[in-house]
Amino acid sequence: MPSLTATSNAEQSFLLRFKEDFLANANSNQLLPSVRELSQRYRISPVTITRGLKILTLEGKILTKPGAGTFVAEKTLNQAALDTSWQSLALGARVPFGEETQILMNPPRADYFLLGGGYPDERLQPHALLNKAATAALRRGDAWTRSHPSGLEALRIWFARELSADFSSQDVLIAPGGQAAVAACLRALIAANGTVLMESPTYFGALAVARSSGFITVPVPIDQFGVRPDWLESAFSSSGARVAYLQPTHHNPTGAILSPERRKAVLEVAAKFNAFIIEDDYAQDFTLSGTPPRPLILDDTDGRVICIRSLTKASAPSMRVAAIIARGAVRERLRAQLAISEMFTPLVLQITALELVSSAGWGKHLKNMRQQLRSRRDSLIHALEQNGFAVPKTPNGGFGIWLPLPSDDLEFTQAALQLGVQLLPGKAFFPAESNGNFARVSYAAADENALLEAAKRLGSIRSGNV
Ligand SMILES: Cc1ncc(COP(=O)(O)O)c(C=O)c1O
Incomplete structure (x- = not known):
């Protein structure tokens, strides 16, 4: 058959x-x-x-x-x-999701130039290493049994060590991907009808969780140095929120990195309001030049920061393994939330992940991936500039460019789609009103030829030639 x-x-x-x-x-x-x-x-x-x-x-x-x-x-x-x-x-009347959730639900279409994609494409994925790791996992007799709800001990140790010797497996919970981890953190920490502070703009998947859970999303604007501590303070003060969801490193979508001075100030502000910070460190492996910024959780002295790390971006979208690193009583809340919504992360994936990150080729793969992304990023920026766009600042990591547009972003991205180019409209990234027209243009999921052709087509929309 x-x-x-x-x-x-x-x-x-x-x-x-x-x-x-x-x-x-x-x-x-x-x-x-x-x-x-x-x-x-x-x-x-x-x-x-x-x-x-x-x-x-x-x-x-x-x-x-x-x-x-x-x-x-x-x-x-x-x-x-x-x-x-x-x-x-x-x-009933309440539709609990909008544009941000449509993005999660509509898979990228292979017949388009995929400048909306949030995962490096298949050419950058380590398929040989993944297949070897999966084979080794399947050779073990226990790959299909249930996992401990907190995750595989050896994998938890690996995530802890990746951060620093000060962390142990006790601090780590395994979740089936970053999105599930974001959902578990927001839902474990925020009560019904509660409030969360979010950078404006922010990752649409976090917005989707918050909106579908009925939380109020309070925007805190960011600039090129990340979230502004004074604005964060005023948002905590006026909203009564006890949780902020932040991406201090290679912020999606703007690429901003929270400056060292602000990192300290952000921790102080959160302490002043007895609040948690969810640090979504989704791009920890994707600093394209130099040393990666120091995760916020490393400077946290009182269990205030909960850090999320995922393996999907550095390996493949279906390697749905992530970690939540948390200390103190909150860990039990998170463990319960994960068990309620996910039961546990498939053991077969956890063992494969462990085999993968322990393999001799892992480090080389990461290096190669970064190098290719760097080259794609530079080609895309050059091509966009050649086609009349102004790219504000070259991001040193992550997967995309936050591109100011000359006209309405929803109309622009629709016009791009007509020309076979998929982009994400800026509006999907804002917790409340947007502060302009933008698109997130990704260089992760398309090769350089595709990026050049796509930039040309975008240029024709910009100049009104279509
Ligand atoms: C900021 C951020 N957090 C979390 C995720 C979720 O990724 P995954 O569920 O594949 O780990 C993404 C994916 O695009 C992201 O951009």
Whole structure:
């Protein structure tokens, strides 16, 4: 029996789009466009289209009549007559998510120039090392058993040591990826209808957690040196919040690094208001030149900072292993929250992660990845400048550029999509109103040729030539 699953991103993307734009509105027995037409329409190779059509045949959505062509199958009762209109009433008025959550839910489409992607693409991922690590994990007899809810001891030790010798496995909880870790921290620390301070702009995935949990998100503006301690102080004071979610290092989306003086001041402000700081250190492996900034948690003397680190960016998106590093009573709250929402992180992934980071090739892989990202970043900035954009400051890490736009960001990113370039609109990153029009333009998920071509297309929108 042939496989029912798509084997590549391109195939998956074709299936999703074809179902949405064509099958959803097609009539039974309607003739499908030819493979050639579909290939041109979706900008996907005929081989991939043919494979996708085979999957749709297996799903019973289309059928081929030899000599006549391929047709939409008779719709089943389920497809044709299911009346779900009552659900709008039951779901009610409050839609608990917006643009920020759409980004999490819509996977990147392989047929676009992916300048919206938050993960380094497959060419930068260590597939050989990952496969070897996974094989070693599977050779152990216990890879499919349940994990201790706090995580694999040896992996917790590794995360602790990565920070400093002052941390131990007791301080570390393993979570299934950074997003799950962010959700666990916010939900463990903030009561129903509670408030969280967030840099403005901030990571859309953290906003999605806060909004879907019903928290009030109070914006604290940042500049090129990170969050301003005086504004943080005034936000704590006026909102009564006891939690701030911050990214002191390679802030997503702006790339800002919190300056050493401000790090000290931020800790003092949080202490003054008896507040926690969630330090999302998502890009700890991605300082592109020189020494990485010192994590805030290393200067924390009273268990105020909870630090999140993830392995997904440095390895592969499906290596969903992250760590929450926390000290004091809060750790128990976090452990409970993780158990409630995740049960535990799959042991097979944890062992694979441990094998991966302990392998001889890991350090070399990180170095190579940084070098490639540096080169992509420089090419993208150069190409954007050549096409009339002003890039404010070269970020020394992370994955993207926070690009000021000449017109409305939602309209600009829609126009870019029409030209085959995927970007993220700035509005999705703001806890409240935005302070201008921006796009996050990523150099992680597209190679240099793609970046150059994409910058040209963006330039044509900027100059009004489309
Ligand atoms: C700031 C930040 N935190 C957390 C994450 C979550 O990453 P993951 O769940 O893959 O570890 C991301 C991903 O883009 C991010 O940018």
